[in-house]
Amino acid sequence: MLIDPRKLDKLIGLWLDEDCNYFDLTAKIMVDDGARAAFGLNAREPLVLAGLPVAERIFRTLDPGCHFNARAADGDRIEAGATFATVEGDAQALLTAERVALNLLQRLCGIAGLTAEYVRAIEGTGAFLVDTRKTTPGLRMLEKYAVTCGGGRNHRLGLDNGIMLKDNHIAVAGSIAAAVAKAKAKAPVLTKIEVECDRLDQVAEALGAGADVIMLDNMTNADMREAVALVAGRVPLECSGGVRLDTIRGKAETGVDFISVGRITQSAPCVDIGLDEL
Missing domain, CATH: 3.90.1170.20 (Quinolinate phosphoribosyl transferase, N-terminal domain)
Incomplete structure (x- = not known):
């Protein structure tokens, strides 16, 4: 373990x-x-x-x-x-x-x-199921371990495991490009930087700024397919938001690399x- x-x-x-x-x-x-x-x-x-x-x-x-x-x-x-x-x-x-x-x-x-059910739902798509930080206080270490027992993979274990630039961080910095530049200047050299995007123009900006991972937040399947084509494999793409057992297959078939699901720990x-x- x-x-x-x-x-x-x-x-x-x-x-x-x-x-x-x-x-x-x-x-x-x-x-x-x-x-x-x-x-x-x-x-x-x-x-x-x-x-x-x-x-x-x-x-x-x-x-x-x-x-x-x-x-x-x-x-x-x-x-x-x-x-x-x-x-x-x-x-x-x-x-x-x-x-x-x-x-x-x-x-x-x-x-x-519950994790195993979600993993079975996306078999053959090439996408990986990952968890989130939506865990029971005090039990994160064990709940994330349980995700791996069900065939899922772990996202960040905690806030010190990676940099995720969300809308509020970007607003404070002024732009995606400015936020990524500041993160790259100060982060430990092996730390990945992920940028949350909810529009295709933000995906293009994050890619140009040098993000290591791009999160497609609450995007439609059609927009996610466009994002996959735009990025063309240059960085991994994570799908997040609105993911349920009855929707995850369609999201996985857009070509994203990872799908994060809070329900597997929050609602199991x-x-x-x-x-x-x-």
Whole structure:
């Protein structure tokens, strides 16, 4: 996983503190100290797996000696009713970790599954699906990882990963050419500069200014085809805005290189996963 374990451990600590302030009152009363238990992680609907190593790390945080057996890997398609992992260990610890582990799995698998639907919708077009920064605060690292499990690719991980000149940045600078020139003069040498355009004349200006990537924002399919012809492969083109499952194929067939979709992280439903005693 392209996940920093140090940051992940900090997040897990916050999640467990949120769910279990001082101690798990129910587990402490109902489960004897030292009792052992074994559970299966079960898919209650078809899903694309994402975040299984995260779930394992959550269980191990409370029971470092637990035995976690993954029967599948992130990115796998899991059928309804399948047990894709088992965990055995201290009963109190596993029950305390249960909800946090399931919450993360259900969220990440939901993102991976929705991403996979969008990826299938543009198969054969040559366009790549990419995510956006429309993520849940605190979960971006994991939600963007889930996108890759579903076959998508990551756009910027954060504001320091690249320069994107939007309409307000361009307005402050005075023009696209001035904005690109200022960015090129001050940006680290390996940093790409993307320019957001919503008109064909802006596409021409961005291309002439030396933009590394051009975003076609809320353009019609006809205008995007013109933009593709105008740019003629000199820089990558990204389509953004108004992208849904029922519109993405037509947008991909215009010839753009990337299609960014906020819905795959912003609107993905959680899937149903259960932790059931073996």
